[in-house]
Amino acid sequence: MFCLRSCSRSSLFKLLSNSRSISSSCVDPNVGLTTDEIEYRDAALNFAKTELAPNMQTWDLTEEFPVDTIKRSADLGFGGLFVSPDYGGLSLPRHDGSVIFEALSQGCVTTASYITIHNMVNAMIDTFGTEAQKEKYCTDLSSMEKLASYCLTEPGSGSDAAALVTNARKEGSKYIVNGSKAFISGAGATDLLVVMTRTGGKGPKGVSALIIDTDTPGISYGQKEKKIGWNNQPTCVVNFDDVEVPCENLLGAEGQGFNLAMHGLNGGRINIASCSLGAAQQCLEDVVQYTHDRKAFNQPLNANQHVQFKLAEMATEITTARLIVRQAARSLDAKEPNAVALCAMCKLYATERLFKVCDDALQLHGGYGYLKSYPVQQFWRDSRVHRILEGTSEVMHMLVARDLLKHL
Amino acid sequence: MSGLRVLVGCKRVIDYAVKIRVRPDSLGVVTDGVKHSMNPFDENAIEEAVRMKQKKVVKEIVVASCGPSQSQETIRTALAMGADRGIHVEVPAGTDANLQPLAVAKIFSKLVEKEKPDLVILGKQAIDDDANQTTQLLAGMLDWPQGTMASVVNASDGSLTITREIDGGLEDISVSLPAVISADLRLNEPRYATLPNIMKAKKKKIEKMTPDKLGVDITPRLKILNVVDPPVRQAGDKVPDVTTLVEKLKEKGHL
Numbered sequence: 001m002f003c004l005r006s007c008s009r010s011s012l013f014k015l016l017s018n019s020r021s022i023s024s025s026c027v028d029p030n031v032g033l034t035t036d037e038i039e040y041r042d043a044a045l046n047f048a049k050t051e052l053a054p055n056m057q058t059w060d061l062t063e064e065f066p067v068d069t070i071k072r073s074a075d076l077g078f079g080g081l082f083v084s085p086d087y088g089g090l091s092l093p094r095h096d097g098s099v100i101f102e103a104l105s106q107g108c109v110t111t112a113s114y115i116t117i118h119n120m121v122n123a124m125i126d127t128f129g130t131e132a133q134k135e136k137y138c139t140d141l142s143s144m145e146k147l148a149s150y151c152l153t154e155p156g157s158g159s160d161a162a163a164l165v166t167n168a169r170k171e172g173s174k175y176i177v178n179g180s181k182a183f184i185s186g187a188g189a190t191d192l193l194v195v196m197t198r199t200g201g202k203g204p205k206g207v208s209a210l211i212i213d214t215d216t217p218g219i220s221y222g223q224k225e226k227k228i229g230w231n232n233q234p235t236c237v238v239n240f241d242d243v244e245v246p247c248e249n250l251l252g253a254e255g256q257g258f259n260l261a262m263h264g265l266n267g268g269r270i271n272i273a274s275c276s277l278g279a280a281q282q283c284l285e286d287v288v289q290y291t292h293d294r295k296a297f298n299q300p301l302n303a304n305q306h307v308q309f310k311l312a313e314m315a316t317e318i319t320t321a322r323l324i325v326r327q328a329a330r331s332l333d334a335k336e337p338n339a340v341a342l343c344a345m346c347k348l349y350a351t352e353r354l355f356k357v358c359d360d361a362l363q364l365h366g367g368y369g370y371l372k373s374y375p376v377q378q379f380w381r382d383s384r385v386h387r388i389l390e391g392t393s394e395v396m397h398m399l400v401a402r403d404l405l406k407h408l
Numbered sequence: 409m410s411g412l413r414v415l416v417g418c419k420r421v422i423d424y425a426v427k428i429r430v431r432p433d434s435l436g437v438v439t440d441g442v443k444h445s446m447n448p449f450d451e452n453a454i455e456e457a458v459r460m461k462q463k464k465v466v467k468e469i470v471v472a473s474c475g476p477s478q479s480q481e482t483i484r485t486a487l488a489m490g491a492d493r494g495i496h497v498e499v500p501a502g503t504d505a506n507l508q509p510l511a512v513a514k515i516f517s518k519l520v521e522k523e524k525p526d527l528v529i530l531g532k533q534a535i536d537d538d539a540n541q542t543t544q545l546l547a548g549m550l551d552w553p554q555g556t557m558a559s560v561v562n563a564s565d566g567s568l569t570i571t572r573e574i575d576g577g578l579e580d581i582s583v584s585l586p587a588v589i590s591a592d593l594r595l596n597e598p599r600y601a602t603l604p605n606i607m608k609a610k611k612k613k614i615e616k617m618t619p620d621k622l623g624v625d626i627t628p629r630l631k632i633l634n635v636v637d638p639p640v641r642q643a644g645d646k647v648p649d650v651t652t653l654v655e656k657l658k659e660k661g662h663l
Contacts, residue, residue, distance in 0.1 A: 030443075035481060039488070039606050042445075047600060077603030090603055100603075 048107025059232035080142025088142030105278025109382035116271035121148035146191035168197035187236035204258035218243035229381030273350035280354035283361035341403035348396035415525040418450035449531025451598035452591035458490035476501035487609035488601035494614035511626035513545035543590035
């Protein structure tokens, strides 16, 4: 299966001549990577620059969910990065996933983020599913024949995820699902949902995960939300009205759903942090060029020590954040005892600090930073939500504190 | 026509997006720590070979590169795009900057003797030296027909019809096989190296060779005297009308 480009190379040359990369320097994402990892990054970056970057701003304005482009990324293997090759996946370590998602985000944060969510769901089924479930769902998810969404948050519970009320009542060979999920990325455009429901008593131990096909009768969607960013991903409430789900679609054991959800989120946090890395990296590359080109008071902006120092701070934040994100990924791959806390730390640090890098980049662009014709504002808007979803920065604090205090 | 064997050449060059800096000794450009990738025209060459293989015109694609040890990365990219096996002719790092088209053509003519391909496809020119010589030199050495600057290639019984991009426009020629052709940018749109193919490529063989083993003397025949930046672009003048424009052009000796 080969993957042809949609954008011609001559137009790409024109695009790139306007933004020389600042690789081979202190912020080079290639530093510390093996030859293989560099090849993966190159493949992802190539796709990002050719297919995503030229369309990023249009997609944001038209709020189009670029399903064709997303599915084309599956030809490159981006549909099942962490899934077994038996089901079309690549079994890559989380570390390589981070490298790939960072590169994709340099093209479009929103599209890259959706791809991370899809991969998170695919990996959850591959890790916890039965043979039958994996055969039925994972291959199609790896090829992106089907797209997936992850349903945990509800109108009444986000950070307090264990307080979810969507329930699944067992009746013979079926679960009957009733309730609503909120802020669901991809809702309305995806084919498969992994839904955390209450099958037992209160709290986390009463939660079970169900795989639900979106064409099951009883599923309806609220209006597409109007957001500040992540505009080329639909976000809706998903309503379940006596939705009948066969028992074979229980993912993992009854009562295991919460653990499953949290397990998925560990990887998800590394992925979202990686998307923030891509956004900040691209913002820095753009602003280094801008402060070279733009003149004020008879000299380029970057002749000013303040500007130089600001760029140096931004670069330091990026390289530092990259280190903790990649370390968290390695920790998760090695199943180290501190992995959960490290994933929380990496998301906390990277999403917060790198949003400020995007903010600084916007400021350095002056008035032009405020215009939608410049990409910097979109990286700023798109990466703002990374401090909130897949676990708010506040919840990340809770997880790290819990790890510190548990030995007392 | 089917079952052809193709030898494709590729070169590791400084990536086209990199800002080039002249070395302090003015004898070349800085290559240390600078991003390198496959020469863009070579991507077109490999893509064409892979498409011919998909059409079952070609049976086997061998990709060869002359350069330092890092040239293996370029060969791996070609393998990930669909080439079957690779040959790395290793030239010590440092001397690779002076590996000139004549030497490369000689190396390739030895590879042709060894591999006996029906067709050799090279990129039209490398973006570092812009020589556009290797294809022509190689064809001369082998006494094979050449189809350079190809933007369309069609295969039919024992020959190829090629559309060449020339100064005057487009020229259609027919070359009998075996032949050497060089790929132009508009020949095709190179495919992405997909992750699964990158992983599969790791299992494909790369044979190592040296110019010595092939009996080729790669001593440069041309000596680089000086490398300088192009002059800084000067601001232009605005003129009110065509008459003044013509006057100014005459003044400056351009007319």
